[in-house]
Amino acid sequence: MIEMYDVWKTYPNSEPALQGINVKIDKGEFVYVVGPSGAGKSTFIKLMYREEKPSKGTIFINNFNLEKLKERKIPLLRRQIGVVFQDFKLLSRKTAWENVAFALEVIGATGKRIRSRVKETMDMVGLADKADALPSQLSGGQQQRIAIARALVNSPAVIIADEPTGNLDPENSWEIMNLFNQINQRGTTIVMATHNRDIVNTMKKRVIAIEQGHIARDEKRGVYGYDD
Amino acid sequence: MIEMYDVWKTYPNSEPALQGINVKIDKGEFVYVVGPSGAGKSTFIKLMYREEKPSKGTIFINNFNLEKLKERKIPLLRRQIGVVFQDFKLLSRKTAWENVAFALEVIGATGKRIRSRVKETMDMVGLADKADALPSQLSGGQQQRIAIARALVNSPAVIIADEPTGNLDPENSWEIMNLFNQINQRGTTIVMATHNRDIVNTMKKRVIAIEQGHIARDEKRGVYGYDD
Amino acid sequence: MRSGGYTDTMIRILLRHLREGIRSLGRNGWMTIASISAVTVTLLLVGLFLIVGFNLQAASLNVEGQVVMNVFLLPDATPADVPSLQTQIQNMPDVKSVVFVSKEEGLQQLRNKLQADQDLLAGLDSNNPLPNKYIVQAKDPAQTDAIAGRISTLAHVEKVVYQKDTVNRLLTWIAWARNFGIVLMLALIFTAMFLISNTIRITIFARRREIEIMKLVGATNNFIRWPFLVEGFLIGVLGASVPIALLSTGYAILVKNIAILPSFSLLTPVPLLSETGLFLLIVGSFIGMWGSVVSVRKFLRI
C-alpha cells in the first residue's frame, strides 16, 4: 500500500528534514506517527500525497510509483487519499458544506450522491448545523472537523491525518478516533500524525516514531513513549 | 484586571455564542478556560483584546473600559496584552525573527533592545536556529512557538493564549507551560484556553469551564473535568 | 448505456463549472468590482478614442476632398482632343475625377475669385487670354504631386498647377495627425489589453492558496481552470457592457445637439457604434478569459 525506500527530503537552504526513511504500511493498517515538534512527521506525510517530492528515494502509494507518476496523473493519486491537513486548508470562500462537497465534485459525483454523502459525513463529525457557515465563522475545532469530513467524504482507500485532534477537546477527539477506527475496520488504511499521548496509549496501534528525520522506533502495538 | 459584567456576544445570523458572562480575574492570576469545541472559549478571549465587540455588557481590561475606549486607543490596550492566537496569525511575508520583533517595533523599542529581547525569547521557545525561516517553512509546532514568542516578547501585563499547545508534543508543551508558570510568578496575568487535560490536571490553577456560551464552572484549583 | 453515462457526467460537470464561475463572481465581491471596473474604464477609453478617431478620420477625408489641380491645355488642343485627353487622364491610376473647364468658364470663375478687382478684367470677354483646363482630383490627395507629374508629360498639356504650399502644409498636418492617431490607437488598445489582464492576474494571484488547496484535494487542472474561464468571460462581458451603454447614449445625445453646427457633421451612429460595441465586447471577453487562464496556470504546478 505505502512503501518508502531510503527516502530523503532536504528543503532548500535547510538541514535534511528526512534522512533515509524505510517503511512499509500494508492495506488496512492503522499507524500513528509520533515525534517531537519539527521531527519530520508532516514532511513524511506530505510525501505520500505528493505535496512534496523526495530529494532521493523511491515511494510507492497504492501501486503508484511516485517517481514515475506523470504530472497529469497526480489528481488520480490524490483522490484515493483523504488528507486532513495540519493547517486544515479549507477553501475560505466556500461554506462548510461546499468544502466537504468539493472532494466529491472533483470525482464527478452526481448532485444526489453529493447531497446524501455530505449530509452523512457532516453528521458524523457533529456539524450538520454549521453547513452554511464559512470557515472564518467556525471555531478552531469546528474547522478541524470540517477538514476531517472532507477527507472522509469520498471513502478513500487511505486516510492521512496530520494532528486531526490538535484543536479538539477530549470528548470530540475520542469521537473522531472512534470514527477512524470504524473506517479502518472496513479496510481503510489510516496514517495519523499525533501528539496525543492518551489516544496512542489507549487505542493501541502500530506506532512509528520519527526523531530528527530518522525512524527511531516502529512497534506493532506501541505506546507514545517520551515520558517526562 | 479583567472584569466582565453580563457580557453577551451574538455573531450575525447565529445563535448567541456567549450568554451573560460574569467574570473577574485579578492581576497575577493564572486561569485555564476549558470547554467543548464551539463552546465560546475563543469568543470569550477575543473580547479581551477587542478583536470582537460584545453585543451587550461591560468589559474592563487593565482599567480600560472597552465600551468607552476610543478607536485610536485600542493599540494601547493591545500592547499590554500578549496574545497567542488559535490560528497563530503570523505575518506570512516576515521571517520568524521579524514576526517576533514586530511586537517590539510597534512600541518603538530601540534596535539594540529588539535584538537582545528577540534572541532571548526565541531561545526560550527553543527556536533560535529558525530565525530566518518564513512561517511557511516552519512545522506546525514551530509556528505555534513563534506565535508564543511574539506574545511574550514585550513583557505584557496580561498573556492571553488560545490553545497554545494544540500543535506541540507533550515535551514541548510542558516547556511552554513552565515558561508561562515562571512568567506568571513574576506577576503576569495569564488566561489560557486549552483542551489539554494532562496540563490542567497536573498544573493546578483556576479553571473556568464554558459550555454553550455559559460559565458552567469556575473553580480556584480546578480540574479539566469532562471524564469519558 | 455507458457512453450515455459519460455524456451525462460531462454535462453535469460543465454545468457545475458554469454555476461555480458565476457564484465565484458574486463571492469575490470587492475584487470582482475592481476587475470589472478596470475593464469598464479601459474599454470606455478605447471606445471613446475609436469613435472620436473615426469621426476625425471622416472629417479629414472631407477636407482632403477639396484638394484639386488645374491642368492647363495648350492652345493647339482641338475640341476633339478634349474628350480623348480627359479619358486618358481619367484612366490613370489614382485619379478620382476629371472635369473640363473651358476658357469662358475659367474667366467667369476668375471673376468670382477676384471679387473686389472686377474692373481689372473688364473687356477680356472678347479677348480671353485664359487657356482651357481640366480640374483633376486624386483619389488620395497625397498622390497629387505624382499625378501632376504624370499629366504634365501628356501631349497638349501646358502645365499643371495647384496650390502646392498651402495644400501641402494642410495635407501634411492631417497626415501626421492621422498617423499619430493610428499609432496612439494601437498603443491604447495594447495598453488596455495589458492592463485588463494584469488586473485579472493580480486578483487570481490573491487566490493562489485556493487553487493550491483544490489541487491538493484531487482536482485536475481543467476542473480548476473552467470556472475561472467562465468568471473571466463574465468579467469581460460585464465590464464591456457599461462603456457600450455609455458611449451609445452619449453619442446619440451628441449627434442630436451637434446638428446645429453647420460645418461639422458626425458619423451616423448605426455602423459606427455597433461595430465599436462589438469590438469592445470581443476584446473584453477574450482578454477576460485569456487573463484568467494564463494566470491560473502559474499556480497549478503543485
Next chain:
Amino acid sequence: MRSGGYTDTMIRILLRHLREGIRSLGRNGWMTIASISAVTVTLLLVGLFLIVGFNLQAASLNVEGQVVMNVFLLPDATPADVPSLQTQIQNMPDVKSVVFVSKEEGLQQLRNKLQADQDLLAGLDSNNPLPNKYIVQAKDPAQTDAIAGRISTLAHVEKVVYQKDTVNRLLTWIAWARNFGIVLMLALIFTAMFLISNTIRITIFARRREIEIMKLVGATNNFIRWPFLVEGFLIGVLGASVPIALLSTGYAILVKNIAILPSFSLLTPVPLLSETGLFLLIVGSFIGMWGSVVSVRKFLRI
C-alpha cells in the same frame, strides 16, 4: 534629555518605516512587478499622448497662423490716414499684426499669384485699379470673423475680405481635433489615475490579513500606513521612470530622423520632455501614495 529621546524615537521609527517599505517592495515580488508595470504602461500611454498632443497643437497653431484678412481702403484715404488707421486696428483686442500693402505691392503680389495668366495684367502698371490694403492677422484665428466685422465699420475702409470657406472649414476641423484632443487627454489622465490606484488597491486587498494581524498585535494606524506610503511612492516613482526613459530616447531618435522632412518640425525636446517627465513623475508618485493609503484605511478598522 527627555525631548531628545522623543526625537530619537521619531527618527528611529521613520527610518524603520522607510526600511520596511523598501523591504516590502522586494518581498511582494510578483505583486510589486504587476503594480509597477501597471504604472509604467499607463504613464507611457499618457506620456505618448502628451507629447503627440503638444506637437499637433504646435503644428495646428502654425497652420492657423497663415489665416489673414485683407482690409481694402477707399481711394479717399490720404497717405496720412494710413498710419493712424493702422494703429487703430492694431489697438483692437485680439489683433495680432497689421501690415500695410500699397496698391503697387498689391499688384506685384497679384502677378505672382496669377502666375500663368501674366498677360492678363499687362499694362496695368500705369493704371493700377487695385486699392491700398492692410493684411490683418487675428491672435486667435477663430476671432477672424468678429474682427473683420469690427474693422469694416471704420472710416476709409471699403471692405474686409478673406477666404471664408476654406479657412472656416480648416479651422473648424482643427478646432474640433483640438477640443477632442483635450477631452481625450483628460479622460486618459483620469483613467490612468483610476487604473493605477485600482491596481494598488487590489494588491493591498490581497494583504488585508497582514494588516489585520498588525493591528491585533498592537500597531497604530500610522505605524501600518507609513511603510505602505513609502511603498506606494516607490512604486509610482519606479513605474514613472521607465516611460520617462523610453519617451526621452524615443523622442530624441525621432527628432533626429524627422529632420529630413521639410514641412513638419517637431518641438525641441528640452522643455517638452522635461515637463512631461516631471508631470509623469508627480502623477505616478502621488497616485502611488494616495492609492496605498486609501486602500489601507479600509482594513484598519479592526
